[in-house]
Amino acid sequence: xxxxxxxxxxxxxxxxxxxxxxxxxxxxxxxxxxxxxxxxxxxxxxxxxxxxxxxxxxxxxxxxxxxxxxxxxxxxxxxxxxxxxx
Numbered sequence: 001x002x003x004x005x006x007x008x009x010x011x012x013x014x015x016x017x018x019x020x021x022x023x024x025x026x027x028x029x030x031x032x033x034x035x036x037x038x039x040x041x042x043x044x045x046x047x048x049x050x051x052x053x054x055x056x057x058x059x060x061x062x063x064x065x066x067x068x069x070x071x072x073x074x075x076x077x078x079x080x081x082x083x084x085x086x
Contacts, residue, residue, distance in 0.1 A: 001047045002078040005054065008040045012067040019068070023061040027053070033080050040071075044080040 007027075011019045024041055027034050030053050033044040043050055058070055 001076065002045065003047050003050055004075040004077060004079040005043045005050055006040050006071075006073040006075075007043070007054075007058075008069075008071040009061055010069040010071070011065040012069065013065060016065075019061060019064045022064065023057065026057050026060065030057075035080065042080070044078050 009020050009023050010016075024034075024036060027041060027043060030043075032050060032053065035042045035044075043054070054072075058072075062068060062070060
């Protein structure tokens with residue numbers, strides 16, 4: 001089963017940028033399809049592979065900040081090729 005995951009890491013601290021950069025770089029190095037925009041990062045792939053990666057990388061990202069939020073949305077399909085029709 002393929003999934004699409006949208007993530008937003010929001011460290012609640014003054015020095016927030018390094019945590020986000022490290023999180024995104026780790027996701028990029030996974031070999032999965034990773035797309036980014038200014039508000040979130042999307043990861044696409046097979047369910048078990050994506051979730052195993054996220055379990056590890058989300059823990060590392062949250063341990064790297066004093067306080068933070070991590071928003072996650074999961075869609076059951078590979079939406080990496082989506083293009084708006086308008």
